[in-house]
Amino acid sequence: MSNKFTKGLLKKSPWHIKDAEVTPEVVFKDRRNIMKALGFGVVGASMPSVAKADIFDLFGKKEKAKQFLTIPLPFEKDTNYAGSEIVTPYSKVTTHNNFYEFGTSKKAPSQNAQNFIVEPWTLVIDGEVDTPLKLDINDFTKLMELEQRTYRMRCVEAWSMVIPWLGFPLAALLKKAGVTSKGKYVAFETLHDPEQMPGQKNRFLGGGIHYPYVEGLTISEAMNDLAFMAVGLYGKTLPPQNGAPIRLVVPWKYGFKSIKSVVRISVTSERPPTSWNQLAANEYGFYANVNPFVDHPRWSQASERRIAEGGLFSAKRIKTLPFNGYGEQVADLYRGLDLTKNF
Numbered sequence: 001m002s003n004k005f006t007k008g009l010l011k012k013s014p015w016h017i018k019d020a021e022v023t024p025e026v027v028f029k030d031r032r033n034i035m036k037a038l039g040f041g042v043v044g045a046s047m048p049s050v051a052k053a054d055i056f057d058l059f060g061k062k063e064k065a066k067q068f069l070t071i072p073l074p075f076e077k078d079t080n081y082a083g084s085e086i087v088t089p090y091s092k093v094t095t096h097n098n099f100y101e102f103g104t105s106k107k108a109p110s111q112n113a114q115n116f117i118v119e120p121w122t123l124v125i126d127g128e129v130d131t132p133l134k135l136d137i138n139d140f141t142k143l144m145e146l147e148q149r150t151y152r153m154r155c156v157e158a159w160s161m162v163i164p165w166l167g168f169p170l171a172a173l174l175k176k177a178g179v180t181s182k183g184k185y186v187a188f189e190t191l192h193d194p195e196q197m198p199g200q201k202n203r204f205l206g207g208g209i210h211y212p213y214v215e216g217l218t219i220s221e222a223m224n225d226l227a228f229m230a231v232g233l234y235g236k237t238l239p240p241q242n243g244a245p246i247r248l249v250v251p252w253k254y255g256f257k258s259i260k261s262v263v264r265i266s267v268t269s270e271r272p273p274t275s276w277n278q279l280a281a282n283e284y285g286f287y288a289n290v291n292p293f294v295d296h297p298r299w300s301q302a303s304e305r306r307i308a309e310g311g312l313f314s315a316k317r318i319k320t321l322p323f324n325g326y327g328e329q330v331a332d333l334y335r336g337l338d339l340t341k342n343f
């Protein structure tokens, strides 16, 4: 396996490495974890470093894709859940992304997802519901009342943004289907289409995740008003790199819970598997509530880098708040739960 591709990819793959201040120790441990996740067993300590070229360059995918078309969306309500905080510039929100289906570097999704086909699109709502639903892309904006929600977004890698989403509460959708008394959890699934998503075709490009990407919430989390289905940002439909045409946004949890490009929402009686938990259960729990008091095994969660604050090319180090500052709305959901064990 020791060819120039695998070396380059393993060196490059962030695999949830904090994107700044990565110490050699972290990189080393991380590489071992990647190798383990990919099924290669124990790995030697010495791996030569390679140039920082985007991984897709290694595979000769260089043609520039045409820009994905986003269209303006009208909305009824506008709620700012980020106080006086500065909204992250559109240019950063749409070029600093995690969407491993399109590659693991921060730039890869914006570079590789521009030809993503979102029409036709079907979102299925099924499982423990009275009326299973099948919505097409136009239903998202026709059946649901759109609102703008400006939320903080905190990645588990200790960076954050403030993003003005457009969409509707997840609860509104679940109420349309009607959750039965057996419904205790909600499972989410991203599109599985290896022809469109190079990371699903090649396990190195996809960071070792077992696709399709899956996520989950408890039913009470899903019914909380903050849990949001986004179909747009900055007043327009979602660019593919941000999860077009529809993605979850759970602002009090680490970003990886906010699953992109969703095709299925199933209400279940059992806790569903979740992608990052499957990959490294000791590092990524089911709950994944933002918590400055529970560090990631490989880095601190006490503070975060607010992207592009204090200038487009810089970031401001700020304190991380419990539940990402949304404790007033969600802390009650976890009463009696030990959040150091249920991380």
Ligand SMILES: Nc1nc2c(c(=O)[nH]1)N[C@H]1C(S)=C(S)[C@@H](COP(=O)(O)O)O[C@H]1N2
Pocket (backbone or CB within 6 Å): 093, 096, 097, 098, 099, 100, 101, 153, 154, 155, 156, 190, 213, 241, 242, 243, 254, 255, 256, 257, 258, 259, 260, 261
């Ligand atoms: N399907 C899918 N959803 C995903 C991811 C992914 O790799 N695949 N990455 C997650 C992570 S780690 C983060 S931080 C957010 C990033 O959302 P953004 O790029 O819109 O800021 O998307 C989440 N949703």
Ligand SMILES: [Mo]
Pocket (backbone or CB within 6 Å): 098, 154, 155, 156, 157, 254, 255, 256
């Ligand atoms: Mo993330």
